[in-house]
Every structure is written in C-alpha cells, then in structure tokens.
Amino acid sequence: MEKKQIEEMIDLAIEQLQYSYVPYSHFHVGAALLAKDGLYYTGCNIENAAYTPTNCAERTAFFKAISEGVREFDAICIVGGKDGVLTEYAAPCGVCRQVMMEFCDPKTFKVILAVSKEQYDVYTLEELLPQGFGPANLA
Numbered sequence: 001m002e003k004k005q006i007e008e009m010i011d012l013a014i015e016q017l018q019y020s021y022v023p024y025s026h027f028h029v030g031a032a033l034l035a036k037d038g039l040y041y042t043g044c045n046i047e048n049a050a051y052t053p054t055n056c057a058e059r060t061a062f063f064k065a066i067s068e069g070v071r072e073f074d075a076i077c078i079v080g081g082k083d084g085v086l087t088e089y090a091a092p093c094g095v096c097r098q099v100m101m102e103f104c105d106p107k108t109f110k111v112i113l114a115v116s117k118e119q120y121d122v123y124t125l126e127e128l129l130p131q132g133f134g135p136a137n138l139a
C-alpha cells in the first residue's frame with residue numbers, strides 16, 4: 001500500500017478515539033476500514049454495562065459498511081490505548097479477526113496497526129489468523 005494512503009487511514013482511525021464509549025475499560029480504540037471502491041468506514045469501540053454487548057471498533061466499522069451494502073475491502077487501520085493515549089499497537093481481538101475472515105481475502109487484506117503516522121506495521125489477515133475458518137470452507 002502507498003504510504004500516503006496508510007497515513008490517511010491512521011489519521012481517520014485516531015480521529016475515532018474521541019467517540020469511543022468506554023466508561024468501564026477507559027481503553028479507546030479507533031478503526032478506519034478501506035473498501036475496494038475507495039470509500040472509508042470508520043468505527044470506535046462501544047461498551048455496555050452488561051459488558052458482553054460491547055462492540056469493538058473494528059466491527060463497528062465493518063458493520064457500518066455492510067449495513068450500507070459494501071462487502072469488499074482492502075485494508076483496516078487500528079489504533080488504541082488507555083485513556084486514548086497511543087503507546088503500543090492495539091491488535092484486533094479474535095472475534096474481530098473472524099469477522100474480517102468472513103468478508104476479506106486473508107492473503108490480500110491488510111491490517112495496519114499504528115501508534116502514530118511514523119510508527120506502524122502492516123500485516124495480512126492470514127498472518128493474524130493462520131488456518132482461519134471462513135466462507136470458502138463451506139463452499
């Protein structure tokens with residue numbers, strides 16, 4: 001991916017941190033999902049007093065896109081940290097990796113973990129979810 005596009009995604013993900021609803025963990029997560037048509041879908045994490053209904057930032061972004069008829073994606077950028085302070089990479093949880101597996105090609109879909117525009121790492125979904133179970137297994 002082009003550096004300029006990665007930097008744009010990092011900016012969008014960081015912008016989401018202000019919207020995180022995190023009264024329990026105080027751990028803010030922001031995500032920016034790039035669809036194949038070039039549009040971005042952003043997301044924040046949304047917690048709940050009953051804990052289990054909590055939605056991760058990544059899935060917020062995916063569900064926003066899917067609920068608008070968009071199902072093809074190239075990459076997602078994720079940032080996160082306690083009180084919204086970015087010090088280390090916030091890797092996607094297993095549930096979010098599985099949602100990515102449902103809609104993305106594990107060999108080509110990129111997961112960008114960032115701390116700043118100067119510090120980021122790019123992985124394929126396959127690297128983060130080896131031997132993943134997906135729609136192809138049921139075909």
Ligand SMILES: O=c1ccn([C@H]2C[C@H](O)[C@@H](CO)O2)c(=O)[nH]1
Nearest residue numbers: 025027029045056057092093096
């Ligand atoms: O992939 C992940 C992992 C965790 N969180 C959120 C959920 C919860 O609000 C907080 C602490 O787990 O971080 C995400 O948004 N994405």
Ligand SMILES: [Zn+2]
Nearest residue numbers: 056092093096
């Ligand atoms: Zn998650």
